[in-house]
Amino acid sequence: MIKDRLNSLNLVLPKTPKSAGLYVPVVITGNLVFVSGQLPIEQGSNSSYIKFGGKVGKDISLEDGKKAAQLCTMNALSQLEFALGSLDRVDKFIKISGYVNCEASFTEHPKIIDGASDLILQIFGEKGKHTRVALGMNSLPLNGAVEIDYIVAKE
Amino acid sequence: MIKDRLNSLNLVLPKTPKSAGLYVPVVITGNLVFVSGQLPIEQGSNSSYIKFGGKVGKDISLEDGKKAAQLCTMNALSQLEFALGSLDRVDKFIKISGYVNCEASFTEHPKIIDGASDLILQIFGEKGKHTRVALGMNSLPLNGAVEIDYIVAKE
């Protein structure tokens, strides 16, 4: 059970963040589950805020960039649990697209997005092995440091 | 019928724009329909031109950026109607990826891409609810202000 795995890793799913616009967090079609671009947002009781903002490698450190990628992923898992009822219904991670807010000279995108990939592998093991693209963006919504979207297959 | 809905919104599908390179506008695989990246192009009788070009928030206003996202979407609907025979065969909007041509300090991508999302929701209602990613690009083909690609499910 994924719940046990989360417990053993001392991970607690955050509240599902609200969408930043006129879209829904998850759409299911056949066995495919699409998750909207997730930002490193922390959802409080009354409001939410970008926890990791700015350009990675300039405004925030590589280490915080990795944490941003992890927070995006925790938010995605929260959305998936809500949409599927249980993370045990995730059959396979198919693809993640990782967008790093950075300057034109930045080259370490893979290290940043590894924050997300490593977390997925730790939680889902073999089912977590995914394809990926990592890209450098000149800007992101709400000045988030990282944005990631996800495609998974469900049982 | 979507045609009636378009009429009641005073919307007329544009001519299908030509591809900007060696690709096709739509590919169908199973129930999934992929639409190539659409630009805010207006297709005249003899030629086409970028109606909304430049960097949103610098060269053009946020309002025109939203209109650019709407025009991309009208072009996509035109492509979908041509490929499917009728927009009534659209079963569900799955995902749109919205790319905003902007400067590094821009943060209002969601407002721009809401131009597309809002239009889809107005036309398709429940079937129009989609996942989304909105991103800031340092440049786009032909200096278009916005580019959007689409995945829908067909019946």
Added chain:
Amino acid sequence: MIKDRLNSLNLVLPKTPKSAGLYVPVVITGNLVFVSGQLPIEQGSNSSYIKFGGKVGKDISLEDGKKAAQLCTMNALSQLEFALGSLDRVDKFIKISGYVNCEASFTEHPKIIDGASDLILQIFGEKGKHTRVALGMNSLPLNGAVEIDYIVAKE
């Protein structure tokens, strides 16, 4: 047979490049095959290196940018052959997403990604007709000049 087609075009599939992070090169789900973002990497016997690096139109020419897109695609085909056993099992190219490392004033992304599209069409003919998005990035992993990811359908 695709092998014969590659021979007649004097094309030799490269060694499959190693992933740049904690992800796998290919994931298959149903009939869909996702290929991770490919860089213009040349894989030697002991090490690999970025063959086409820097910003297209500034650090390297448009012509070398096209060659970078071709090299990404040859690497993708190598990954696909390894994953599927044979490129004859490719039923259809669905979508390629082409990311060009460039400056903010760049507008010729379609010409660069045509390097990939043209190669796919030459090798796969009708099955190679694909949808596409071409985008301008302010930076890419390892300073690659181009990155491309691919979705194909298998038989």
